[in-house]
Amino acid sequence: MKKNIAVVMGGYSSEVAISMKSGSVAFKHLDKEKFNPYQVHILPNKWVVIDNNKEYEIEKKDFSFFKGDKKITFDCVFNAIHGSPGEDGKLLAYFELINMKHTSAPFYQMALTFNKRDTLSAVKHYGIPTAESVYLNKGANYTTSEIIEKVGLPCFVKPNNAGSSFGISKIYKEKNLSKAIDKAFKEDSEILIESFLDGIEVSVGVIEYKGEVTVLPITEIVSENDFFDYDAKYNGKSEEITPARLTKFQETKVKEMAKKVYTILNMTGFSRSEYILVKDVPHFLEMNTVPGLTEASILPKQAKEYGIELSELFNNSVQQSLNK
Incomplete structure (x- = not known):
């Protein structure tokens, strides 16, 4: 009997539209011979199943819905929600x-990796190189001179719990720091200020594939903009080169570190992490546990380079979960 799969998409953050695209692609490519996939929109004002252009309200007590008199339950959820509540652990705790x-x-691993500050603290404990950083909570007192003294210029100002580069600024002059901090606080009540790392930026997917932790081919990020911001990610203002133009030594170092980080954080499922190679040493930036999943997204392109087509990528993810 075919399993009922809820492909959840949407969410409560600035990434709703991107999540809807990822979810729609996953729904489209899941094997209809093996599964009965359903599109489920998780939004602040409603949780609904979309079936033949009709909406059916989700029963939150057991994540089921009624179609007429028939109650339909799910065997597994495919999570395509970027940001809250799909990527920060909240929805996963409920499941x-x-x-x-x-x-x-x-849910704990999702919550941990969504929090950039806590993830950096965890990986540093295992000797993973990172940028110098300063953390600020909303309402805290700070002086721009003390921040710059620690992280230097240029530096990055980031929301601590946000994705898709919303709220990020690159700062070259101290006088612009306060404005960038205010911008980041519009996305989150916690922010992270990091030193600029001058090197090769790469993104690497690590997934569970057929029961094994698998490191996908590395992607080199060459942004037309000053950094890999929203415009570069989603509006074609960057070149994403897969496989990356690295030496064999550099490639080995990045893959070893990516697998180590995935393992020490006790991850399962999808992940895509960002690194800067400084003098051949990969420096960890952050991990995305619900990366973009459209045909144009980085991780699906890496999977294709590895030899995994979209349908197989999504089917494997669901089957891995059903097997547990």
């Missing part, structure tokens, strides 16, 4: 409470 299988890591 684990009701014993619903899902394609993401456990």
